[in-house]
Amino acid sequence: MPGPTLTDIARAAEVSTATVSHALNGTGRLGxxxxxxxxxxxxxxxxxTRRTAPRTRTLGIAVTTFPAAWNYTEIAYFSRVVTAATAAAHTRGYALTTLPAVRAADDAWHSLAVDGMLVMDSPRGDPMVRALRARGIPVVFDGVPGDPLPGDHWVDNDHDATTREVLDHLAASGARRIALQSGNGDEHYARAVTAAYAGWCAERGADPLIVPFGVADDQGRAFDALLRGPVPPDAVYAAYDPGGHQLLAAAARAGLRVPHELRVVCASEDPAYAATRPPVTTVTLDPDRTARAAVGLLADLIEGRGERAPAPGRVVVPAALLVRASSGAQPTGWAWS
Structure with missing residues (x-):
């Protein structure tokens, strides 16, 4: 014989079926x-007594920016997001499943067994997000979603303000011809950083110099033509994690000393930049705080859906500029040669 349904329990306890679901699953804000x-x-x-126990509540996390398979957990930012999100999910009583970045298998997203999904760097026309929305699965985004809807929730940095802070810092250190290494993806981050840089240049009557980021360009070959040109830049802001290492390699090939002839700033969470020669100035987007905020929003959406769900919109996490010698600063104990 089948066991009692949620409706049977709700009728006997004189409560709603939603209250029964929350009570049995340990969710919601019940007394x-x-x-x-x-x-x-x-x-x-x-x-x-006559049915299996409810499955463990599960959240999913994935990056959907690029259609090809790539291991985003090897990138310091995403690695820290996954680690912090796992801890935050466990604190709220959820398991966290890290999904591969393969957008070719779109059908899998129509049968994915998760209670909610954290999507990082979602581009416009994201088929995964369309599938999740169609199934009614709560979604929270790390970064502005490519196709935002009025009820969406996301956690992000102020990329316009952060980019301008970096450029102002380089200009204050004496740089007059600043280039940008920016992404070629369709995620909001690449578009926001590039737009802020172009606006900053236009306000000063400077020509924008943009070098596309190549994830497989370990030696920074994309910089060679620019750095060896007749009028090379005297500073570069690399908006992606490997960019600082790529720039140091390219500057060495071009015979440019950092920071004497080329100042370098990189957006990265990689602690190795503090030990390069010279140490590289970095921008931290605080992925740990971003992940905790996103998981908290997602859990609140799941547990308060239809009752006390959080208000939609953006949660802003402050970024920070960690100044080191590569951008013209000279910290104590560092001697320029």
Whole structure:
């Protein structure tokens, strides 16, 4: 014989089926007395004795920027997001499944067994997001979604303000011809950083110099023509994690000393930049705080759906500029040669 349904329990306990679901799954914001009464009613009716236990609540996390397969956990930013998101999910009683960055298998997203999804750097026309929305699965974004809807939730930095802070810092150090290494993806981050840089240049009557980021360009060959040109830049802001290492390699090939002839700033969470020669000035986007905020929003959406769900919109996480010698600063204990 089948066991009692949620409707049977709700009728006996004189509550809604949503309250029963929250009480049995440990979710929602129920009073202790209500939660206990519902569980006692369910036990009295034989709930759970003739059926399997409910599955563990699960969140998913993935990057959907690029269609090809790539291991985003090797990038310091994403690695820290995954680690912090796992800890935050466990604190809220959820498992966290890290999904591969393969957009070719779109069908899998129509049967993915998750209670909610954290999507990082979602581009416009993202088929994964369309599938999740169609299934009614709550989604929270790390970064502005490519196709935002009025009820969406996302956590992001102020990339316009951060980019301008970097450029102002380089200009204050004496740089007059600043280039940008920016991404060629369709995610909001690449578009926002590039737009801020172009606006900053236009306000000063400077020609924008943009070098596309290549994820497989370990030696920074994309910089060679620019750095060896008749009028090379005297500073570069690399908006992606490997950019600082790429620039140091390219500057060495071009015979340019950092920071004497080329100042360098890189957006990265890689602690190795503090030990390069010279140490590289970095921008931290605080992925740990971003992940905790995103998981908190996602759990609140799942547990308060239809009742006390959080208000939609953006949560802003401050970025920070960690100044080191590569951008013209001279910290104590560092001597320029």
């Amino acid at each position: 202790a007395a209500t939660r206990r009464r519902v569980r006692e009613t369910a036990t009295a009716l034989g709930y759970g």
